[in-house]
Amino acid sequence: MGGIKRLDFELLEELLEGIEKPGRYIGKEIGTKSKDPRKIKNLKEMVFMALVFPDIYEVGMSNLGLQILYDIVNGNKNFSVERVFSPWVDFEEKLRKRRVKIFSLENRIFLDSFDLIGFTIQHEMLYTNTLNVMDLGGINIHSKQRGEDSPLICAGGSAVVNPQPISKFMDFFVIGDGEEIVTNILEKVRLYKKNDKGKSWFLKEINRLDGIYVPDFYKFYYYQNGLIKDFKPRVKVKKAVVRKLDKFRVITDPIIPNIRVVHDRFIVEIMRGCWRSCRFCQAGIIYRPVRKREVKSLIRKSIKGIKNTGYDEISFLSLSSSDYGEIENLVGGVTGSLKSKRLSISMPSLRLNSASLGFLELIQSGRKTGLTFAPEAGTQRMRDVINKNIKEDEMLECIKLAFGRGWEKIKLYFMIGLPFENEDDIRGIVELVEKIINAARNEIPKRKLKRLKINISINAFCPKPFTPFQWVGIESPESLKRKFDFILSNIPRRYVNIKWSDPWRSLVECALSKGSGLLCDVIEDAWRNGAKFDNWSDFFNYEIWKNAFENSGVDIGLFTTRNFTVDEILPWDVIDIRVRKKSLLKEYEKSKKYV
Amino acid sequence: MSDVVIRFKFYKKDGLKYLSHLDIARMIIRALNRAGFNLIYSQGYNPRPKVSFSNPTPLGLESLAEYGDVFIEGDVGEEDFKKRINMELRREIQVTEAGKVQGKADSLMSRIDIGLYSFTLDTGVSVREQQEKLYKEVAGLIKKSDFSDSIFKIRQEALKEAPNIILLKLFGYAKIFKGKGNSIFKFNNFYQFLKELLGKYGIKVKDVKKEELFVIKGDELKTPVEII
Numbered sequence: 138m139g140g141i142k143r144l145d146f147e148l149l150e151e152l153l154e155g156i157e158k159p160g161r162y163i164g165k166e167i168g169t170k171s172k173d174p175r176k177i178k179n180l181k182e183m184v185f186m187a188l189v190f191p192d193i194y195e196v197g198m199s200n201l202g203l204q205i206l207y208d209i210v211n212g213n214k215n216f217s218v219e220r221v222f223s224p225w226v227d228f229e230e231k232l233r234k235r236r237v238k239i240f241s242l243e244n245r246i247f248l249d250s251f252d253l254i255g256f257t258i259q260h261e262m263l264y265t266n267t268l269n270v271m272d273l274g275g276i277n278i279h280s281k282q283r284g285e286d287s288p289l290i291c292a293g294g295s296a297v298v299n300p301q302p303i304s305k306f307m308d309f310f311v312i313g314d315g316e317e318i319v320t321n322i323l324e325k326v327r328l329y330k331k332n333d334k335g336k337s338w339f340l341k342e343i344n345r346l347d348g349i350y351v352p353d354f355y356k357f358y359y360y361q362n363g364l365i366k367d368f369k370p371r372v373k374v375k376k377a378v379v380r381k382l383d384k385f386r387v388i389t390d391p392i393i394p395n396i397r398v399v400h401d402r403f404i405v406e407i408m409r410g411c412w413r414s415c416r417f418c419q420a421g422i423i424y425r426p427v428r429k430r431e432v433k434s435l436i437r438k439s440i441k442g443i444k445n446t447g448y449d450e451i452s453f454l455s456l457s458s459s460d461y462g463e464i465e466n467l468v469g470g471v472t473g474s475l476k477s478k479r480l481s482i483s484m485p486s487l488r489l490n491s492a493s494l495g496f497l498e499l500i501q502s503g504r505k506t507g508l509t510f511a512p513e514a515g516t517q518r519m520r521d522v523i524n525k526n527i528k529e530d531e532m533l534e535c536i537k538l539a540f541g542r543g544w545e546k547i548k549l550y551f552m553i554g555l556p557f558e559n560e561d562d563i564r565g566i567v568e569l570v571e572k573i574i575n576a577a578r579n580e581i582p583k584r585k586l587k588r589l590k591i592n593i594s595i596n597a598f599c600p601k602p603f604t605p606f607q608w609v610g611i612e613s614p615e616s617l618k619r620k621f622d623f624i625l626s627n628i629p630r631r632y633v634n635i636k637w638s639d640p641w642r643s644l645v646e647c648a649l650s651k652g653s654g655l656l657c658d659v660i661e662d663a664w665r666n667g668a669k670f671d672n673w674s675d676f677f678n679y680e681i682w683k684n685a686f687e688n689s690g691v692d693i694g695l696f697t698t699r700n701f702t703v704d705e706i707l708p709w710d711v712i713d714i715r716v717r718k719k720s721l722l723k724e725y726e727k728s729k730k731y732v
Numbered sequence: 733m734s735d736v737v738i739r740f741k742f743y744k745k746d747g748l749k750y751l752s753h754l755d756i757a758r759m760i761i762r763a764l765n766r767a768g769f770n771l772i773y774s775q776g777y778n779p780r781p782k783v784s785f786s787n788p789t790p791l792g793l794e795s796l797a798e799y800g801d802v803f804i805e806g807d808v809g810e811e812d813f814k815k816r817i818n819m820e821l822r823r824e825i826q827v828t829e830a831g832k833v834q835g836k837a838d839s840l841m842s843r844i845d846i847g848l849y850s851f852t853l854d855t856g857v858s859v860r861e862q863q864e865k866l867y868k869e870v871a872g873l874i875k876k877s878d879f880s881d882s883i884f885k886i887r888q889e890a891l892k893e894a895p896n897i898i899l900l901k902l903f904g905y906a907k908i909f910k911g912k913g914n915s916i917f918k919f920n921n922f923y924q925f926l927k928e929l930l931g932k933y934g935i936k937v938k939d940v941k942k943e944e945l946f947v948i949k950g951d952e953l954k955t956p957v958e959i960i
Contacts, residue, residue, distance in 0.1 A: 159750035395756050447762030479773055
């Protein structure tokens, strides 16, 4: 922490020459709230935090969690937080060639000048990017090798509910909701900085807080075959939970990106958590309990946000919008008082049925943009196994009605490789699509039929920690490919557009999700050999990962295709997600009823 | 109440010169929304606010002359417009002029005939005659280059207080004129060529910007706000 070093604008201009979308690196948006270090008298009194989203700007700026933390930290007079994103490959190359460290957007502070660096990691495929950002910041990736003058480094976000695969790289982890705990952490950083306390003092202090996992305070013991024998101390880290969402304000003055981002609209979270209990779904468990924001203030804040930002689109965010209860009230309240404005409303995760179709018509204000369904599986039996509560006849009824009312575009999500899946379930996907096409032939006038579009997205089921299926092994890529090929060669060609995810990528994702501390060396090796942006199909290279497992002497099968036994110690057993392992096991047993 | 079309001129500089044409358009529309103007929307399946802009300026080039036309419900004063939108924009992008368009508003893009670019060149020599000779050689080579049919005219301004500086003003065509055999001035290609050319003479480019846009009216060049 030897003072604050910044990149000057002239050098930035040189670096930006010939760079794709330079707007990613300039900051200067409306709504930024960081404090200017040049205007602060006593830098020692102020804590500077870098909030890193290890993906490109367009993805990171679409994340509401980032905006929430940014708002809370900058709202405190003692703290200032700035954003850092992964540079795109062209800019990374430039930075490395010119030996310039990565810097924050607001005041172009070099990453290693911050007191605290917090990574927000939404999914496991960003682990290599995480290491890459540290390295671009001139920071040693190994926690143990970082001295007292290095920034403190932590990670949070939904991926790290199992922190083990990147435990070597982080000083500590934040598990659960960040709103309350972030202030407590920064308060400790302030004392640490002001009083020149050591890193071990700091880690001991924050270790008392709910939601903090300090890898250095735990020791894992392994069997010869790589399974976990024990860990000590046997004290679980309790997930941090915000009891009432309304305790924190709805951000009506977010940062408004200057360039087009993935979700370019005003976003409001209406509810956190979901009570549906689909057995494959990790979000449904880790975001528990279900908490709602109060509808009247949501209406007020939504209107204020639209006026403040100038957006013409609002998104009501939750894991299952239909379960919000007062959803129609909310939408009516907002559109009613913004009548003169053209406002589109997007609602991810809306569960469609015949009754909600009229409502959808209302929010799409006549535009029939497309309907999305997530039956996930092809047969009722399979949907019962995974506890996905969608009935085929209800869905078909709704689709028929939609075709009759003028919709011509349907999107369907399926998973293959689900537990206890058989040939009938795979055939069921094909049959379901055939039924939809038949419905279209009956409902849509012949001359319009050629406009029918059915987009199908097929993902490999990837078991995740803290779900009832956490013990289940992922199906082998070869077998997944056979199933997909079957679907592809049997599904009607006409009207259908089908996409699927690379099963080898799903295999690596599974290892990174369910991995133990042994994965640290694998991730480091993969990164050193060029792995980054692993969630981008153009970048993902299975060869690199295969070699990384070999080089590290770790059997990928241990964390992927193998079924974990119910009595073995799981790498994530050190975390208490506030849903008992017993209940997960009970749910798992229930799923077997349908086999 | 009748509706108005406001033509406005704005600059983009410093960090925000790195934003694309579409990014700036989106930013301006949001600023107009925040300022509380009721924008008029196009008809059709996907209604968009009726705002149009002058020709795109290359990414990274500072511009003092970006123009936009916006259709607004009700009456809005020119000064009021300027004040309200500027409050909603950062200092790197600000509206400098605004005026009501009388009669029909032709598309800005199709109206612009000429763009004026200025290059501040440091020759490193401060002797008047040498300077003059250098300029003539360079200007001569530019006129003989592939870009000649895209240049309307080119001239220099000497700066008294800095004898080593030449201000090169280049008027490039923004569109093709019937029967003239001209072509459109492509800034990026030209700038690449110019830098290479100047490198041979040891001349440095200190600053570049887009300075103004013109419409040809008879023998005169008029700015887009002068013709409304």
